[in-house]
Amino acid sequence: MSEVITPMTLIPIGVVKSPIKEPTPERLNLKEIFSEIIINENLTEALDGIEGFSHIIVLYWMHRATPAKQRLKGHPMGRTDVPEQGIFAVRTPHRPNPIGKSTVRLLERRSNILKVQGLDAIDGTPVIDIKPYIPGYDSARDATTPDWVVRDE
Amino acid sequence: MSEVITPMTLIPIGVVKSPIKEPTPERLNLKEIFSEIIINENLTEALDGIEGFSHIIVLYWMHRATPAKQRLKGHPMGRTDVPEQGIFAVRTPHRPNPIGKSTVRLLERRSNILKVQGLDAIDGTPVIDIKPYIPGYDSARDATTPDWVVRDE
Numbered sequence: 001m002s003e004v005i006t007p008m009t010l011i012p013i014g015v016v017k018s019p020i021k022e023p024t025p026e027r028l029n030l031k032e033i034f035s036e037i038i039i040n041e042n043l044t045e046a047l048d049g050i051e052g053f054s055h056i057i058v059l060y061w062m063h064r065a066t067p068a069k070q071r072l073k074g075h076p077m078g079r080t081d082v083p084e085q086g087i088f089a090v091r092t093p094h095r096p097n098p099i100g101k102s103t104v105r106l107l108e109r110r111s112n113i114l115k116v117q118g119l120d121a122i123d124g125t126p127v128i129d130i131k132p133y134i135p136g137y138d139s140a141r142d143a144t145t146p147d148w149v150v151r152d153e
Numbered sequence: 154m155s156e157v158i159t160p161m162t163l164i165p166i167g168v169v170k171s172p173i174k175e176p177t178p179e180r181l182n183l184k185e186i187f188s189e190i191i192i193n194e195n196l197t198e199a200l201d202g203i204e205g206f207s208h209i210i211v212l213y214w215m216h217r218a219t220p221a222k223q224r225l226k227g228h229p230m231g232r233t234d235v236p237e238q239g240i241f242a243v244r245t246p247h248r249p250n251p252i253g254k255s256t257v258r259l260l261e262r263r264s265n266i267l268k269v270q271g272l273d274a275i276d277g278t279p280v281i282d283i284k285p286y287i288p289g290y291d292s293a294r295d296a297t298t299p300d301w302v303v304r305d306e
Binding site for chain 1: 160161162163164165166192196198199200201202203205206207208210212214225226236237238239240241242243244248249250252254256258279281282283284285286287288290291292293295296297298299302
């Protein structure tokens with residue numbers, strides 16, 4: 001706690017090209033969303049080996065999130081049938097640090113371009129990290145959720 | 154792409170209290186690591202509802218990562234038996250944006266304190282986001298990895 005923390009400033013490592021052009025309140029069928037992640041050319045080599053993974057984790061900066069909308073609680077996905085939840089208990093983009101995290105299928109890597117399926121980020125979103133998806137480390141086989149959560153399984 | 158991107162600066166939302174005091178190159182048995190996440194008191198209400206989830210995703214700033222060590226490729230976990238991989242194909246903390254992501258079991262929430270099992274972050278690590286773990290959205294049932302990856306399943 002007594003350590004000096006340097007400023008936590010992110011640098012973009014790439015950008016999302018997506019058919020989703022605007023934020024939508026609705027839940028998307030992510031299986032139908034095919035996007036490209038264009039990584040900065042000077043970082044191309046840092047992708048070497050990623051093609052060995054079927055899935056990757058994408059961290060991105062939700063640049064269209066509105067600070068004015070940032071409250072500590074809200075109805076998940078605007079569903080007024082569900083009691084208000086804390087923002088850390090839902091996946092709203094309106095959070096103290098607007099970082100999105102998606103697990104997506106990696107369809108193809110071509111040099112600095114990743115073709116992916118299921119990316120929940122709009123066109124132009126700055127990408128801040130790519131990580132390989134590692135079953136067991138990134139998944140929890142016995143995970144449980146409240147009843148209001150719609151699960152994709 | 155033509156949009157003006159505001160600076161991507163993170164604010165800490167809390168801090169990790171962990172029995173792990175120093176970075177270690179070895180792979181830890183995460184099941185044996187019990188930590189606390191102390192969320193800033195002004196954000197306590199934002200945790201409401203998180204106790205309904207068995208697992209959460211923790212995003213944190215790996216403040217002890219050394220920029221000098223940052224290269225585009227390296228041996229995963231220092232294993233020289235494995236060919237060098239791009240840093241986006243491994244989970245090294247030495248990456249352009251030193252953000253860590255862990256899926257952990259939530260054992261207890263008490264006001265602004267989360268007790269968790271399996272957090273791969275050292276004592277004093279700034280926390281930048283808490284998200285609920287949602288099976289299907291955050292997991293990939295049929296995921297495959299290269300042979301060099303040690304899977305926890």
